Each structure stands twice: as structure tokens, then as C-alpha cells.
Amino acid sequence: xxxxxxxxxxxxxxxxxxxxxxxxxxxxxxxxxxxxxxxxxxxxxxxxxxxxxxxxxxxxxxxxxxxxxxxxxxxxxxxxxxxxxxxxxxxxxxxxxxxxxxxxxxxxxxxxxxxxxxxxxxxxxxxxxxxxxxxxxxxxxxxxxxxxxxxxxxxxxxxxxxxxxxxxxxxxxxxxxxxxxxxxxxxxxxxxxxxxxxxxxxxxxxxxxxxxxxxxxxxxxxxxxxxxxxxxxxxxxxxxxxxxxxxxxxxxxxxxxxxxxxxxxxxxxxxxxxxxxxxxxxxxxxxxxxxxxxxxxxxxxxxxxxxxx
Numbered sequence: 001x002x003x004x005x006x007x008x009x010x011x012x013x014x015x016x017x018x019x020x021x022x023x024x025x026x027x028x029x030x031x032x033x034x035x036x037x038x039x040x041x042x043x044x045x046x047x048x049x050x051x052x053x054x055x056x057x058x059x060x061x062x063x064x065x066x067x068x069x070x071x072x073x074x075x076x077x078x079x080x081x082x083x084x085x086x087x088x089x090x091x092x093x094x095x096x097x098x099x100x101x102x103x104x105x106x107x108x109x110x111x112x113x114x115x116x117x118x119x120x121x122x123x124x125x126x127x128x129x130x131x132x133x134x135x136x137x138x139x140x141x142x143x144x145x146x147x148x149x150x151x152x153x154x155x156x157x158x159x160x161x162x163x164x165x166x167x168x169x170x171x172x173x174x175x176x177x178x179x180x181x182x183x184x185x186x187x188x189x190x191x192x193x194x195x196x197x198x199x200x201x202x203x204x205x206x207x208x209x210x211x212x213x214x215x216x217x218x219x220x221x222x223x224x225x226x227x228x229x230x231x232x233x234x235x236x237x238x239x240x241x242x243x244x245x246x247x248x249x250x251x252x253x254x255x256x257x258x259x260x261x262x263x264x265x266x267x268x269x270x271x272x273x274x275x276x277x278x279x280x281x282x283x284x285x286x287x288x289x290x291x292x293x294x295x296x297x298x299x300x301x302x303x304x305x306x307x308x309x
């Protein structure tokens with residue numbers, strides 16, 4: 001059975017509403033649940049691979065436990081390696097704007113400081129401000145295709161070092177509570193990973209750009225030149241035509257393919273409260289176009305020299 005036939009058999013085409021030309025679709029008239037049939041889960045996965053991020057309104061019936069059980073239908077759940085889990089859950093990460101580290105207002109793919117960074121994220125809106133607090137996603141496969149051929153060839157050859165230790169001074173709206181959280185929690189263990197700038201998507205075969213705020217440097221490129229290169233590549237990732245913006249309501253759910261997207265949580269809601277909870281699906285180690293795999297080096301403050309994981 002083809003993917004198109006599979007989707008048509010379980011989700012009416014009229015219930016799949018594109019939100020932008022290159023990325024994003026809202027799936028209507030479905031109640032997310034761990035009890036959904038295998039064919040429905042397979043159809044949702046196919047839609048995810050096609051649209052990169054899919055949205056669902058009116059999922060207020062989900063609690064933490066059912067969000068976890070539903071997310072587990074897409075793969076193995078894993079907790080964040082430093083941030084722990086929300087109270088009473090096995091794997092959920094809570095992002096609370098009132099606490100340190102709760103505002104992810106930089107362009108990034110989740111967890112790229114590690115080698116097998118997450119493949120899928122399932123995010124549920126718990127508390128949403130009266131205004132602001134949207135999230136924007138970009139299509140990293142379309143961004144690669146937009147590069148002129150000479151830049152594609154350059155990107156194909158480049159490798160970048162990603163780390164959870166990045167420069168908060170470069171952020172426009174960083175708070176003291178975020179700096180404290182960063183120093184005491186997020187960088188408790190330091191990760192450095194060498195990723196290909198272009199990975200081959202293991203399910204679609206697409207070439208996608210692996211960049212974002214966690215990039216420290218390019219291998220073999222001086223930092224000054226590397227920053228200019230990063231700016232060029234990132235400008236394609238974040239071009240407005242390559243993005244979709246979601247205006248959250250409480251009870252909404254977004255699912256995205258972290259291997260083919262970057263995202264940005266817009267910090268435009270002031271002191272209003274915003275809480276979202278995220279389930280994380282274990283990923284696989286990226287592979288470059290010439291078949292080489294990413295490599296992580298981990299250094300804990302008490303473990304001495306950096307070592308290969």
C-alpha cells in the first residue's frame with residue numbers, strides 16, 4: 001500500500017489543511033490517543049515526513065500520562081540528558097516561562113549537542129498567554145535545496161561542532177534566571193558533537209541542514225570565516241517563505257520532525273505565563289552524504305578530559 005493510499009484510507013484529505021506552502025499542516029477531526037489504530041499512527045507519520053510539522057487543535061483531553069503513551073507510538077521516549085523530567089512523568093520536559101530555561105528564543109533543532117539527537121518531538125500547550133508566545137518552524141530540507149549549487153557542494157563537505165555550552169551574551173532578551181539555570185543545570189555536563197552540516201534523512205532520503213544556535217564552529221574553518229558561512233546558511237533556513245508560524249491555544253499539540261526542521265519560540269509575551277510539555281522520541285546518529293557518522297565527545301566537570309561517547 002502506498003503512503004498516499006494509506007493516508008486516504010484513514011484521514012480524509014479535507015481534514016489535512018496546509019498552513020504554508022513549504023512546511024506545516026493542521027490535521028482536523030482527530031482525537032489523539034495511545035489507542036489509535038496502527039494504520040492511523042502510520043498515516044500520521046507519513047504526514048509528518050511530508051509536512052515536517054503537523055498541528056492538532058482541541059486536544060484538551062490529553063494529560064501528561066496520555067501524552068507520553070501517545071508519543072511512545074512513534075518510538076522510544078527519552079528524557080532530556082540534563083534537564084530531567086516534569087513531576088509525575090517518566091520523560092516529559094516542562095518548559096515554564098516563569099523558570100530558567102523556559103524560553104527557547106533562538107533558532108535550533110533540539111538536542112544537536114548529542115550525536116543521536118531526537119527524531120520527533122510532541123509538544124502540548126498547557127498554559128498559553130493571552131497574546132504572543134507563537135512558535136515558528138523552518139524546513140531544513142527546503143533550505144538545502146534553495147542553496148546555489150556551489151554552496152550545496154560546500155555544505156556537503158562541511159562538518160560543524162555543536163555544544164550545549166553556547167554564548168548567552170549573544171541573546172537579546174536573556175534573563176538572570178536563565179543565566180543561572182544555564183550555569184547550574186544545562187551545562188552540568190558538557191557535550192561536544194561533530195555533525196555533518198548536511199545529513200541524509202534516514203526515512204525520506206532528503207538532504208537536510210544541521211545547524212542552529214548550538215553550532216560552535218566549523219571543522220577546519222577559522223571562526224571569523226565560519227560565522228559568515230553560518231550566517232549565509234542560516235539565512236536560507238530562516239527565510240520567511242521557508243517557515244510556518246503556529247498561534248497556540250491551550251490543548252493544542254504540535255509534532256515535528258527534528259531531523260528536518262529548526263524552530264524558534266517567539267519571546268513576545270512579556271511576564272505572562274506560558275507552559276508547554278514536550279515528549280521526546282529517541283533519534284538516530286546522523287549520516288553524511290559520504291556515509292560518515294556524527295561523533296559525540298562528552299566532558300563532565302568531574303570526569304576529566306573530553307572522551308568519545
